[in-house]
Amino acid sequence: EADIYQTPRYLVIGTGKKITLECSQTMGHDKMYWYQQDPGMELHLIHYSYGVNSTEKGDLSSESTVSRIRTEHFPLTLESARPSHTSQYLCASSEYGGQTSIDGLNTDTQYFGPGTRLTVL
């Protein structure tokens, strides 16, 4: 089992509130990610980080922001929640450039947290 944690697991909140979704991992992984996934739909990368003080935007535009002050911690913040933000948010981590398979392929495995299911009323 991967040691990556997310809190809260479920959050129901009113429009306009500021929220922070927490993600932490104890594996010492350099790379961390945030994905957004609606029910029955594919994962969309919204933010990622290569390490401390590194943050990048993903493929899907998002009004959220992230920070990476410590290796193990990668919180995601929504300054003003809206109903369109209702979704599941999944955090993941992987070792940066760590692994290769027997045939030299990069096997940079991502491990996912349990997710935060956010509902904005």
Place this chain on the structure above:
Amino acid sequence: RKEVEQDPGPFNVPEGATVAFNCTYSNSASQSFFWYRQDCRKEPKLLMSVYSSGNEDGRFTAQLNRASQYISLLIRDSKLSDSATYLCVVNDAGGGADGLTFGKGTHLIIQP
């Protein structure tokens, strides 16, 4: 645009049968490949990496065909617990986060 295509299914398969599904990818420079499993309302979990020579883990076999740009997953003697969505994941950029592309998943239902 990098693309990873999967048949969304659902594949309805009787228990004990063998089932296989493919995933095609558009970027010939893709470097690494994975199958993840995602149960309903849960997080994706790594099922297996896919090596050039193919690999097998119990009832599961993964194959990579670089010439035709697809990977496959074969499940033998399927169990009810195999019911899930199987995600194909392709990494294009040597480990860079922006190189990781997830397919939409193939929904598998094993019926008693």
